[in-house]
Amino acid sequence: MKIEVNTKPNRSWRTVLTYTALCVVATLFALPLIACLLTSLQPLERVYDANAPLLPSQPRWTNYVEVFRTLPFARFMVNSTLISTTAAFGAVLTSSMAGYALANLNLPYRRLWFTALIATLILPSQILFIPQFMLFDALGWIGTYKPLIVPAWLGGGAFNIFLFRQFFKSIPKPLAEAAELDGASPWQCYRYVMMPTARPVVVTAASLSFMLHWRFFFGPLMYLSDFNTFPVSLGLRMYQTLAGTWINLLMAATVISTIPLLAIFLMGQRFFPDAVSPNSDAD
Amino acid sequence: MIASKRRPTKPEPHSRKRHALLFAAPWLAGLVILSIGPMFASLILSFTRWDGLSFSDGIEWVGTANYHELDDEFTKSLTNSLVYSALAVPLGLIVSLALALLANARLRGIRIFRTILMLPYMLGGVATIMIAGWIFNPRFGLMNRCMNLAYAVLDPVVRIVNTTGTTDWPTPDWLYSPTACKPALVLLHLWLGGGSMLVFLAALQRIPRSLHEAARLDGAGTASRFRHVTLVHLSPAILFNLIVGWVFAMQAFDQSYLLYNRSQRDGLLFYMLNVYRTAFDAPYRMGYAAALCWILFCILAITAGSLFVFTRKRIYYVSQSQHAPIY
Numbered sequence: 001m002k003i004e005v006n007t008k009p010n011r012s013w014r015t016v017l018t019y020t021a022l023c024v025v026a027t028l029f030a031l032p033l034i035a036c037l038l039t040s041l042q043p044l045e046r047v048y049d050a051n052a053p054l055l056p057s058q059p060r061w062t063n064y065v066e067v068f069r070t071l072p073f074a075r076f077m078v079n080s081t082l083i084s085t086t087a088a089f090g091a092v093l094t095s096s097m098a099g100y101a102l103a104n105l106n107l108p109y110r111r112l113w114f115t116a117l118i119a120t121l122i123l124p125s126q127i128l129f130i131p132q133f134m135l136f137d138a139l140g141w142i143g144t145y146k147p148l149i150v151p152a153w154l155g156g157g158a159f160n161i162f163l164f165r166q167f168f169k170s171i172p173k174p175l176a177e178a179a180e181l182d183g184a185s186p187w188q189c190y191r192y193v194m195m196p197t198a199r200p201v202v203v204t205a206a207s208l209s210f211m212l213h214w215r216f217f218f219g220p221l222m223y224l225s226d227f228n229t230f231p232v233s234l235g236l237r238m239y240q241t242l243a244g245t246w247i248n249l250l251m252a253a254t255v256i257s258t259i260p261l262l263a264i265f266l267m268g269q270r271f272f273p274d275a276v277s278p279n280s281d282a283d
Numbered sequence: 284m285i286a287s288k289r290r291p292t293k294p295e296p297h298s299r300k301r302h303a304l305l306f307a308a309p310w311l312a313g314l315v316i317l318s319i320g321p322m323f324a325s326l327i328l329s330f331t332r333w334d335g336l337s338f339s340d341g342i343e344w345v346g347t348a349n350y351h352e353l354d355d356e357f358t359k360s361l362t363n364s365l366v367y368s369a370l371a372v373p374l375g376l377i378v379s380l381a382l383a384l385l386a387n388a389r390l391r392g393i394r395i396f397r398t399i400l401m402l403p404y405m406l407g408g409v410a411t412i413m414i415a416g417w418i419f420n421p422r423f424g425l426m427n428r429c430m431n432l433a434y435a436v437l438d439p440v441v442r443i444v445n446t447t448g449t450t451d452w453p454t455p456d457w458l459y460s461p462t463a464c465k466p467a468l469v470l471l472h473l474w475l476g477g478g479s480m481l482v483f484l485a486a487l488q489r490i491p492r493s494l495h496e497a498a499r500l501d502g503a504g505t506a507s508r509f510r511h512v513t514l515v516h517l518s519p520a521i522l523f524n525l526i527v528g529w530v531f532a533m534q535a536f537d538q539s540y541l542l543y544n545r546s547q548r549d550g551l552l553f554y555m556l557n558v559y560r561t562a563f564d565a566p567y568r569m570g571y572a573a574a575l576c577w578i579l580f581c582i583l584a585i586t587a588g589s590l591f592v593f594t595r596k597r598i599y600y601v602s603q604s605q606h607a608p609i610y
Binding site for chain 2: 015018019021022025026029030031032033035036039047048049050054094095097098100101102105106107108113116120121122123125126127128129130131132133134135151153154155161185186187190211214215216217218221222232233236237239240247250251254257258261262265266269276277
């Protein structure tokens, strides 16, 4: 007996409806970004003219040059890149090591540490900022990038450790133990077998760490006072205080600041699903 | 496996443990130095009155005084954060779930859709807050422009229905109004819902289609299938997003700090902003700030813990045989 499913005549009606909903929602979500882009190309008078249409008749590309002249924006970008890349590197290194220890090596009290890991995920450390500040003050690190980078090197990012642990656990045991049985040390197993296999997770963790540190505001706000050391997150705020009058520059600066994020996101995007659901059976 | 005189033996458990500890050392050190240590230090600090700078005239042990003498700012900031979270978290759950359901559609170009939805979340932080600040500008921002446009469109309709009525409805002052500032932040939160959406989406895609097929064959309509198949399998994700959403909403700082202005009359004075000011604006009351942090921590730990414990029975955790092992 042939069972027929999904032969309802209103199937294409459903598709049309879904596509419409998709378009509406996508437009809603993209609209603020588009508005930002448009505002960044306007001269100031038109921005503050309630009757002027949103589309600029003559896009003012020089706004983007103004951004770099008003404040040391290039400096901000370089600073952010420095912080984010060093942090991302350290985070991937230490979180993969920790994930490996949790997944494959017989770490004592594994379950306890795993629970602690989940707890760290859910109760983020904003509540701990005071003693951390005092610790860094005692170490003389206030004003440097160390308070921003060193935590990433100390097992950077509970989520990254989680990702690595899940992924390493999903690697079939024969593969994981093959090198070991041939006499390799755990470090060699890690370096030559586990990490190359875990490339999706490496890319994902690196991207996430980079983006997280790029956007990080509270930390730099606390630890940095010399504006030449500011990353973009603090730098943008400086445009905000100017932006009582120069909102178009603020928007232009925002656009520029998001370009590296966009690049990293779009490039790393295809690795994300594989990292999060290893070996999942796609129905 | 390998033909040799001596079978390759696994390293003794002892040295394996040592390697494990070595590998996990950075993380474990970080846990102690940056998380556990500060927790206890913060507790001790909360029993003092200290400006955090000078050791000479500084530290004064005051016992639980910091916990008793909670000032107006504490109540104000706690209320603000609670109201904000009460609005943002449930709405955020609903919206991100709806988005995930949409994003789960098996249609061409769905990837572009997902990317657009994730974009604000990915760009997040200061950039999106700045954009929001501009969008919600009462006179020139996109939001009120759209509302005025909607009013203009609705005007003829209203005139037909009620000849004396017009759409002279005001547009809210958003971030310059004590009442409309929190809704503005809630809308921002919804716009940044990509992260929660991703969690839901991943969970949705793990539901075996055979279950949906079986339900459909048994005569279940869409709503019924949603209730009995989808929601059930989503329950862990819902709990996760609920707890994480609640915890992050109560600790919201960036938006509060960047979009704060006097016209809101402290409407955006969130809890962490108050803590920050207490600690870093003169007078530097570090001890009191630490106490505030501990109060928040206890509130969050108790509520999150209760949520987790009391919903245990209602959450359907798929057994290991069906999916890749989680634990």
